[in-house]
Amino acid sequence: MNVYDTINNRVSIRSYKSDKVELEKVKKIIDVACMAPSWGNKQCWRFIIVDSMVEKNLLGKASNQPVIAKACIEAPYVIVLCANPKESGVKNGIEYYAFDSALAMENLVLAAMAEDLSTCVVGWFDERVVKGILNIPENIKVIAYTPLGYANEIPKHSTRKKPEQTVFYNTWEAPLKNG
Ligand SMILES: Cc1cc2nc3c(=O)[nH]c(=O)nc-3n(C[C@H](O)[C@H](O)[C@H](O)COP(=O)(O)O)c2cc1C
Incomplete structure (x- = not known):
């Protein structure tokens, strides 16, 4: 799968098989998650790999979403993404630790697909x-x-806004040219 196919095929999965996944695969996925760009290359992210049924169950409940609670029990792992805000920056009112972490999470989500694994942020x-x-x-x-x-x-893809609504050309809300 090339990177376009991987991105286009990704969907959030909320129903999992209980099949085991080797810890080595999880480590490999997190290794590439950490290849994401970050503020000053400070890498504020931290990952906690959870495979204990007790903690997975509690994490699911902490979402207060029955479907997520079930998914956290079914899946062999729950990966928790944390960040140290001191290892990132603030500019124009934006706290970039969340941005840095999100980039790492996107890497994780896409790398999981390369291992035939699924995720739901x-x-x-x-x-x-x-x-x-x-x-x-x-x-x-x-x-x-x-x-x-x-x-x-695997559910059907959710819809996306049309490019006319989200992509502009040269100035704010100016339409994108054809061709
Ligand atoms: C920051 C963020 C938070 C999310 N939180 C939840 C959540 O709490 N529960 C949930 O079921 N899905 C959650 N999602 C998944 C979104 O609902 C999902 O990505 C969106 O509906 C698009 O669907 P897709 O991922 O299948 O393309 C979250 C996604 C993101 C990026």
């Missing part, structure tokens, strides 16, 4: 609860987590 969760489950220190932010495993069912 979860951003809606109770951070305090997640920190408690995994002993994450006060100064660290929990950015997102994802179940990681083999898809049980």
Whole structure:
């Protein structure tokens, strides 16, 4: 699969097989996640690989989303992405630790596909609860987590806005030329 196919084929998966995944594959995926660009190459991200059923169960519940709770139990891993804001920058009111982390997460999501594995980024969760489950220190932010495993069912792609709505040419909201 080339990079376009990988990106176009990715969908968020919320139903997983319980099939095992070698830890080596997970490490390989996280290695390339860490190849993402980051503010001053400071690499603020931290990953926690969770394979304990007790913690996976609690992480799922922390989302308060039944479908995510089920996915976190089914998938052999939940990968929790954290960041140290001190290892990134702030400019124009934007705290770039979230941006750096998101780039790493996108790498992770796409690299997972190269191993036939699936993901679903979860951003809606109770951070305090997640920190408690995994002993994450006060100064660290929990950015997102994802179940990681083999898809049980692959849903249809969700729709995207038309390019006319999101891509402009030379100036704000100027239409993109054809050809
Ligand atoms: C920052 C972020 C947070 C998300 N949080 C959740 C979530 O809490 N629960 C969920 O089911 N999906 C979550 N998603 C997945 C989105 O709903 C999904 O990416 C979007 O609907 C597009 O679908 P697709 O990923 O299949 O293309 C999140 C995605 C992102 C990028």
